[in-house]
Amino acid sequence: MTAGVTETIAPRTRTQGSLVACLAFAAMTGSVVAGLGSPIVLEVSVEREVSISSAQWTLIITLLVGVICTPVLSRLADGDLKRRVLIGALLATAVGCAVGALVPTFGGLLTGRALQGFGYAMVPLTVSIARDHLHGVVLARTMGVLSTSIAVGVGVGNPVMGLCVLVYDYRAAFGFAFVVSAGGALWAWRRVPVAGVARHKIRLDPAGAVLLGGGLAGVLLAVARGQVWGWSAPLTVGLGAGGVVLLASWAVVELRVAAPMVDLRLACARGLVGVNLTAVLLGINIFGGVAVVLLLAQRPVEDGVGFGYTVFETGLLMLPMAVASLVCPAMARWLERWMPPRLVLPLGSALVTLSFGGFAVWHDRTWHIAAMMGLMGMGIGIAYSAMPALIVARTPAERTASATGINQVLRLMGGAVGAAVMTAVLARYTPPGMHNPLEQGYVAALAVACLAGVVAVLVGCVLVPACDDVHRAEDVDTPVRRD
Known part of the structure; x- marks a missing residue:
């Protein structure tokens, strides 16, 4: 009998492992593609003969489309279309890569980058699928991996993309991203289980x-x-x-x-409002701060301000972020054993804020960049793995996709705002007739990012209640029926 149980468990374990690998690859595929924006801003500015502020829209437009398509796809994923929606989003991302690689105009590049915004929807889609097919410790670990996949994918994918740019130009990176996205769609088609008959009609x-x-x-x-x-x-x-x-x-x-499209009542529910507001502020902090750091790293060294690194070298400098983001979800779970889980989120936010604050003061050595990336990766790994756990603990199972999708939308919304604000700050410190801002501009932009991070820490400490408190409040508010 023991042998029979072992034979039954082993195939199930292998099946779960292959599904986890497929979902992780899909999530990281979206992040690799969506993360093409910041590293190629200077390359696009030179190649397409546009200003840096115009080239920054290759980042902003992807975030903007991500804000719009993520809740729509998450809404579809609350039904029985999860597999189809995931495959369709990966294919749309692949088409964007092809357009960006083949259309030789700045408008074509922006169109391609807009389609790549579908990649940002991968996290809530994969989390929803994982919730349906995984359980217990496997589910908890998988959600941690999926929630940090954006940082991991960007950190791992950027060196590869940078090598493509070094060998040819940014269009080669888009070609590589096309292969990855199309491969992710094929893997999801083969591995993600087919849903049963639809239980209810999805309204958009x-x-x-x-x-x-x-x-x-x-x-x-x-x-x-x-x-x-x-x-x-x-x-x-x-x-x-x-x-x-x-x-x-x-x-x-x-x-x-x-x-x-976005359930504002769910987003502002007592147990979720603090998590979601923190997501907005961290989006401003991380997306805006990273964009500033990468611009400084790739700035020519002639005036003594920039580092003059290529896209490939910049990608290598981001590896500490990827490694730390991959390792730290386990640290977050360990921390939850020794401190209230709701305080893990502000702790991660504090580490991210500290990384940018330190770089605003010390930014004249290569190891300053590497150290900043590593510390930021630790904060991202802890904060982003804490978010889905806090959401799932406070959300009915049938609303998981919508709740995580809302959180992702607000994170992207903050990122879009952060990128636009940093563009404005850098433009403010760019003298007339010059393409690059003064050194004070980078410091001022990083200070703005840090301010958002400090507020995120305060919000996480004050507005994220303990789960038991949320349940007690629900019992009082809804004595007859609980959703």
Whole structure:
């Protein structure tokens, strides 16, 4: 009988292991592709003869599309379309890679980068699939790996992408990313289990998607280009005001429709509001701060400010982040045994903030970059692995995909805001007629990133309650029925 049990468990273990590997590869595929933005900004600026502030839109537009498509795909993943949606998102990402590699214009590059925004939806999709097919310790470990896959994928993929750029140019990196994305779609098609018959109809929110996309685009464009156009220019004011109106309209629509694109009530639920607000602030901190560090690392050394590293060398400098992000989810689980789980998130946020603060002060040696990346990776690994655990513990099983998707959307929204704000700060410190900002510009931008990080720490400490407190509040508020 023991032998029979062993034979039954072993195939199941192997099956779970192959599914975990497939989901991890899919999640990291999205992050590798989506992470192409920051490292190639200077390369694109030179290759396409555009300003750095314009080239920064290869990063911003991917985040913007990620903000829009992630909740839509997460909504579909709350039904029985998880496998199809995952494969479709990977194929859309692959098409974006092909467009970016083959269309020889800046507009074509932006189109390709926009399609690559589908890669950011991989985390909530893979988390939802894992929740359906994995359990116990395997599920907890898998969620930690998936939640940190963006940092790991960027850190591992950037050296490879940089080598492609070194050998040819950024289009070779897009070609490699196409192979990876298409391979991920094929693996998911072969390995992810087919869902059964649909249990309920999935309703989408096209009006919400249009309002959110238009509002964010207007606000981000006004922020990123305000220094160039003039902050009081009619175009800047019009775009900013119009974007705010659209975002306000989006919030009203989301609170009234039966099936909102982003469930603001769920996002602002007592147990989740602190986690989600921390996600926004960490997005501003991490995406904005990394963009500044990479620009400084690749800046020519002639004026004594930059390091003059190639995209490949910059990618190698990001390896400490990848390694730390991969190792630290286990550290986060260990910390949860010795301290309240809700305090693990602000601890990770503090490490990320400390990394950028230290680099703002010390940024004239190569090891300063490596040390900053390693410390940031530790913070990302701890904070991003704590988020899904906090969400799952406070969310009904049938709402997991939506809840994790909302968190991912807010993280990307913060990233888009952070990238746009850093673009504006750097433009503010760029003298007329020059392409690169003064050294004070990098320091000021990193200070802004640190400010967002400090607020994230405070929010995590104050607004993330213990899970037992949330359950007690639900018992009081809903004495008859609990969702």
